[in-house]
Amino acid sequence: MAHAFIGVGQCGCGILDAIFAHPNMHRVANPIAVNSATQDLMNLKHVKRKHWVGISKTRGFVLGSTKGFDQFVVGGFGKNPVRGSEIIASHYSNLKDVLRHRIEGSGVKKGKKDVERGASFVFIILGMGGGTGSGTAPFIARAIKELFDVPVIVVGILPAVKEGSRPAWNAWRCLNEIFDYVDSFILIDNERIGHMKAMESLFKKYNTYVARGMVDLIAGTIIEKIQPSKYGANPPVIDVQDIISATSFHSGGIIKPGFATLGRFSIRLKNLPNYIIPLGGYKKIDTVSMVKQTFARLTLNDAVPEDSIKNLAVLRVPPYYLQKKEQINTDGVYDFLDEYTPLHETHFGISLTKRNLASITSLLTFKPGVIRRLKNLEKLAKEYEKVSTHIFEGYEGMVETNEVSIFESSIEKQDKSEIIEEIIKAAKEPLPEIVEREEPKLQKEVEEIIKAAKEPLPEIVEQEEPKLQKEGKDIPGDKISSAIGNMDNFTVPELVKKTGMSYTEVNETLKKLEIRGVIKEVVGTGGGFWRIYEKA
Ligand SMILES: Nc1nc2c(ncn2[C@@H]2O[C@H](COP(=O)(O)OP(=O)(O)OP(=O)(O)O)[C@@H](O)[C@H]2O)c(=O)[nH]1
Ligand SMILES: [Mg+2]
Structure with a gap:
């Protein structure tokens, strides 16, 4: 039995999707996306239809591969877990069958030797404030405990x-x-x-x-x-x-x-x-x-x-x-x-x-x-x-x-x-x-x-680490300061390129800043200009 990750409701499935965006995760675990709204399931990028379990008000739990799935699984529980619970309680044995099938039936693919098989466990992920996730997850947890010793x-x-x-x-x-x-x-x-x-x-x-x-x-x-x-x-x-x-x-x-x-x-x-x-x-x-x-x-x-x-x-x-x-x-x-x-x-x-x-x-x-x-x-x-x-x-x-x-x-x-x-x-x-x-x-x-x-470096830095610079840590010296901007790490050539200052000018300013404890050298590569600094 492989490890199982069950996302329930919109929020739970969203986080499940983000987890399975990491390709290695598919090697060790089965994603199971449970929701009462097909539309939400359609938004998932990394959890394919075969991993879906729909909740239908009339038919109970339906596998993603079921014909007519999109028509049965509609609507959601409108933030009302009590309503959800009533529907689920009446389809509890159906829920157990579906979980048994999904968890037992699809193990880790053969031939992946490096994967640990013994200690299986189940993660259930859900937004607790909504209807579907919070109404269904308690039944899912109970069913798993009744079915497996995990x-x-x-x-x-x-x-x-x-x-x-x-x-x-x-x-x-x-x-x-x-x-x-x-x-x-x-x-x-x-x-x-x-x-x-x-x-x-x-x-x-x-x-x-x-x-x-x-x-x-x-x-x-x-x-x-x-x-x-x-x-x-x-x-x-x-x-x-x-x-x-x-x-x-x-x-x-x-x-x-x-x-x-x-x-x-x-x-x-x-x-x-x-x-x-x-x-x-x-x-x-x-x-x-x-x-x-x-x-x-x-x-x-x-x-x-x-x-x-x-x-x-x-x-x-x-x-x-x-x-x-x-x-x-x-x-x-x-x-x-x-x-x-x-x-x-x-x-x-x-x-x-x-x-x-x-x-x-x-x-x-x-x-x-x-x-x-x-x-x-x-x-x-x-x-x-x-x-x-x-x-x-x-x-x-x-x-x-x-x-x-x-x-x-x-x-x-x-x-x-x-x-x-x-x-x-x-x-x-x-x-x-x-x-x-x-x-x-x-x-x-x-x-x-x-x-x-x-791309121009300032833009990249903006994109990647926009808010790194903390108050009180601003670096003085107009040009150098704005060139360093939000960068965590920087080198002399980068600053030369951004400021238009000479290597010597940049180096000297950096030395001063280092003495003042504003920045520190993290890697010195042979004493040339290719030293890497970071904010202290
Ligand atoms: N962190 C995070 N919270 C979310 C996300 N989506 C919804 N929430 C929160 O989760 C709660 C709502 O849960 P949903 O998952 O949207 O509801 P549901 O389980 O689909 O139930 P329905 O009411 O039937 O739609 C609220 O508290 C939201 O703030 C998400 O993607 N990330
Ligand atoms: Mg929902």
């Missing part, structure tokens, strides 16, 4: 506060209905983009961000999993089971789902010319800072890393970085993560990527009672109508806490406070800005870059 991880998108009390009620109801059939939740909070006027226009970017994190997790644990003994650095690895352990609580045979939030950070390892001519010039990477950056990009609004109980991080790098031990500060990452888990339960693994990027995806797991957004969601939901709230119950004593480590961590608190302040501040920054700092799309990367290299 972990179920729900990726639940919470509605933004401004969406009002009805979506909040839908979401709250769904969380409580699905809770009993779930091993872990990963919360994606639309409140992180909720302060933007046109929130909907950011969905695609946000979905891409989330999908990249999910793909990192899957790639790190399955697709690009490495054999540590092959590499001089003896890198740590994690597997799928680590994801489950890191995101749920176990005690005396009982499992309670954890509520995790995801954060991702990536950096380009080469400047643009090196993308095209991949020779040398790899950047040094500071993995500890990268993990900190993931904490500032969490998908849950108001998340306080200090309140988390467990965590996991996956680093993906090109093989170059695994040759020698010193290239990745593994101990530093462990130490940093360990500070955020009173249980000393940290999972850290390294895996490979073919791209010239280093990325880290982290998951921080909380008990529901400490998550402010859940309290807030409950409050909003109650404004609409009374609804069960049993998700907070039964966590006391779920995990044996180690008193010594709690004591230690309270001593460390003072040292940590600065980092935490920084993180909390950053976590209040609008996520879209953060997402825009992400790398260009996977598939067309090289073509895009070659095309971009032909």
